[in-house]
Each structure stands twice: as C-alpha cells, then as structure tokens.
Amino acid sequence: MSESIGANTGTSILLEEVTKQYPGQVKPAVGGLTLEIPAGSLVMFVGPSGCGKTTTLKMINRLIEPTGGKIVINGQDVTKMDGDTLRRGIGYVIQAGGLFPHMTVATNIGLVPKMLGWDKAKIAERVDELLELVSLDPAIYRDRYPKELSGGQQQRVGVARALAADPPVLLMDEPFGAVDPITRQRLQDELLNIQSEVQKTIVCVTHDFDEAVKLGDWIAIFDEGAQLVQYDSPERILANPANEFVENFIGSGAGLKQLTLTRVNEVELVEAVTALPGDLASDVLSKLQGAGAPTAVVLDSRRRPLRRLTRRQLSRMQLVDDTVDASMPVVSDQSTLNDALDTMLVASADTAVVTGRREVFQGLINVQTIMEAISAANSAVGGDEAPVGLNSGAIPALSVENAMAAQTPSAEEPR
C-alpha cells in the first residue's frame, strides 16, 4: 500500500549499514552498505556477477531479509514492517516481465489493485491507462495471454503491472536482459519517458555499463560483497573513474560513451513539413517547396508518424494515404545520440524521425546536428553533489562462533 511507505512520488530510500550473510557462506554477500537513494531518482547498480547487486535490491522490498542494518523508506524504518504490506507499495520488475502465464494481460496488471480491494471498474480503467502508458493498445492486448506477446511486449506488461497501484518505489532486476538489442533500446527509451511522467524512485540492476550510463541519474559500481567502489553521476564516473577496477568496468571507448550522455531532447531538432492522411498531395508538395525541404512526414490523428514522402512520391499521388512504413528510422526524444546514430546507420539514412511521449512526432534529427552536439558536449563536467554511499570498513573476519551460526539453516531459499 503506497500510503504505508509514503507519497506516490518523492520517496527517498536509505540503506544504513545493511549486511546480508547467507547461511553457509564464509563472506557476507553484502557487507555494511550505507547508500542514499534520492527521491525521484533512477539509481543503477552495476558490478561483476555475484557481487551482491540482486541481494541488495531484494533487501529493499525484503524478498531477502537483511541480517543487519536498517532500511529507511521515506523516513520510516521498514525493516520491521510487515513484508507483504511493504511489497504492495514497491513495484518490482524482473527479466521477461515475470508474468503469470495462465492470466490475461489485464488480470496480470490488475493483481495488486485487486489485492488492495479496488472495484472492478476502477481496475479496468487503470489497466487501460497503464497499457497506453507502455505503448500497447488496450483493445488489442488486454485480453491476450503472455505467450501471445513478444518478449518486449511481455516486458512492457511487467512494467505496467509494477506501476499498477502507483507505488512510490520501483525495483527492477535486469529488466531488459532477455530482449534483442533494438527492443532493448526502445524499452530503455520508454522507461525514461515513463519516468519523466511518473517520477518514481527507481533502483535498477544491470550488468550492462552502457545501460547504466544511459538510464541512471546515479550509478553505484559494486565489487564483491557489495563493496561500493564508486557512486556518482554517469558524467563524473566516465570523466574520473575512481580506480582501475572502474576503468576496466567502463571498458574501452570511454570517449565514445560520452555520446551516450546526450539525449535527443537536448539538441535542437529540425522542423519538418507534416501532412495528414486525406491531405491534397499538391498542397503538401507546395509546402515542401516553400520550406526547401526534401520530405514531408505523414502523421496519424494522434500525431504519430506513419511514413515520409519525398517530393517525387507526392507528385505521383492525389491524396496522402495512411500507409505505414515500418522501416522508417524513428528515435525517441529520450534516446541517446549514440542510439540515434545507430538507428540512422542501420537505415542508411542521414535523418531520423523523433517522437516524444506516446510516440507523438517532435521533429527530425540529422547527422549534422549530432556532430555539432558532440563538439559542444566536450565542455566541463558539473552537476549535483553525489548522494552518500559507503561500506563500513573491511568485512570483519568470521569468528568460529559466527561461522557456526552462519551454518544454521534459515528460511532463505537456496539459489
């Protein structure tokens, strides 16, 4: 219940000296981690396999119980709170959406609202609203079963389900790990679009440093035992990696990764002549000639781009129709310049169509704009001060008693 852990937006999370010692393990999976997650920010956890990212994430909604320390959400210590109540106020997204296969999309999304006792009409309305938010047409998708969806669509439904009861906090564990690179890019852009609408506090685990740079307001880089190696903005981590471990993690091409730091919505777009199905082709053609532009963008009634028409194509038609060109290069205004360049290269086009929230047309971006933006971006790295993040000294060596205690079985599921 969102009431129980605070307002639906603007909720901070604080881990205070949090430790997780799994039974039978010599070293703690998470050792004395103190981490501040500012309200409304998107924090990415990255680090090598087994370093404790997932364990840290799952301690926030107590799917894993910490063995020590406190977790404070919106000023309230949730370590002792009823776990089920806590989890209803925290959206949770896992790889491939984690949907229940025998339930329709609508039932999956409506699960938490149902548990919270919402009436049927309100749930149905919310389901449609969320499907719209994740760019799935409710009329087509609400009654489908998960197996009738693509991987990317399942993932979108997973996000919709996590947001259903408007929780203030969203936890995501490798949410885009199971989809192809193009779908992954689109889902990342959508998440950023959704976040600009809903302003949740989001913690997201990834193994992909580029994804962390693209999505994160802040990136926490962990080493084994969830030892925090660096916690800062993507810009500053790229500009000043804390040590060799971080340098290796960033990998080669740190310079090129700077391209990942600028989003399409930060550069000036090229205006375009637009047309609607049903317009007289000759009218559109004269507008194009007046503007000195080579192509017009055809939009549907919700201003979503359908295709581009060249002067030659227009001169051969009477009325503009509503044909869709699936191969038209389209980028979201949340895309990075890196993604935009990729999209143009794949389509062998020197311009791409830019869309914003709910796929509404914004303008065009061209290679020239990107080149100019790159040179302009080589300016000083600044920004807000980084949130607090540290571990409490070295991990204490286990005494014989502790080691014995650690062997005691607990309710924890083995992996």
Ligand SMILES: Nc1ncnc2c1ncn2[C@@H]1O[C@H](COP(=O)(O)OP(=O)(O)OP(=O)(O)O)[C@@H](O)[C@H]1O
């Ligand atoms: N239930 C468990 N019982 C015992 N040890 C566990 C359990 N779950 C995780 N571990 C251990 O704790 C450490 C941290 O695991 P965790 O899953 O948090 O890492 P991770 O950084 O998310 O890794 P990956 O990127 O591979 O998913 C690992 O050494 C793992 O083997």
